[in-house]
Amino acid sequence: MSANAVEVRNVSKRFGEVHALNEVSLTIKQGDFFGLLGPNGAGKTTLMRVLCGLLAPDQGDVRILDSSLERWQIPFAVGVVPQDIALYDMLSARKNLELFGKLRGLTGKKLETRIDFVLDLIGLSDRAKSRVKGFSGGMKRRLNLGVALLAEPRVLLLDEPTVGVDPQSRASIFELLESLHGQGVTILYTTHYMEEAERLCRTIAILDHGKILGVGSLEELITMVKTPRFVRLILRSDSEKFPALAGVASKQSGLRVDYVPTSQDGLAEILTQLADFHGAQRVEVVSPNLEMLFLELTGRELRDA
Ligand SMILES: Nc1ncnc2c1ncn2[C@@H]1O[C@H](COP(=O)(O)OP(=O)(O)O)[C@@H](O)[C@H]1O
Ligand SMILES: [Mg+2]
CATH class of the missing domain: 3.30.70 (Alpha-Beta Plaits)
Structure with a gap:
């Protein structure tokens, strides 16, 4: 088993004239908290979709936990938190988790235990029976994250998980991610907030116009800055x-x-x-x-x- 959780090699994807990804290569070590930082339209979501097998690149390949990706097959050990909240408004928090848990192949007692565990992690145990419809943005984001945690992922892919949340939810999402990282989960965290990348990520890649412009630890990246104090x-x-x-x-x-x-x-x-x-x-x-x-x-x- 290699020490890399994610390997992206020379991946390109065009939509008409737009080079959403332009020969992107990057390696994420197991246990890393890796930030993919870029403005809107940089190509972050496109890369996420390639990584979870939802989108076939025009060229290049991707390996996650040492296996190459087949389209539509997200490995069980990979949790995905999509940028657009994917929940059923008319169902309760618990029913949503049940449904998505079953889609990931969990059933019976194991599923129930995981649901209770996840509800507690995301701080929604007391709202388990409420419909998602009435949830705040922060609660929806937390549940969206909870769905990805059902299968006990070893690699977690998060696409702008804090957009539109209140400071309390943001803080609780950060704490949860730090704790998962502490347990050895590899995290790929996509954001356009500099301060989030600075605060959370051990390695940061800067992406713009589908190209990786710099990769390294925060300290390494800062030595590249030309502006003096x-x-x-x-x-x-x-x-x-x-x-x-x-x-x-x-x-x-x-x-x-x-x-x-x-x-x-x-x-x-x-x-x-x-x-x-x-x-x-x-x-x-x-x-x-x-x-x-x-x-x-x-x-x-x-x-x-
Ligand atoms: N399905 C699509 N069809 C056409 N253009 C797309 C599609 N998905 C993304 N794009 C374009 O690719 C570029 C990168 O988009 P995206 O990966 O969503 O960026 P980010 O997530 O960093 O905001 C943008 O210019 C976007 O308009
Ligand atoms: Mg995006």
């Missing part, structure tokens, strides 16, 4: 002017002014000069982050200088 001044709402500093490029956007140093000791120099300015609400040093890399790689940074 800079100073951000947040003006008080009653201050009209910000100080122009000699030899430093500044960029204003609303109450925010960014001073980008041109030399190593420039940072300290800027901070010293700003110390005398009284119109500041606060002054902070901004370090390279995932968003900067994302904007650099996808080429959409504002170049006002």
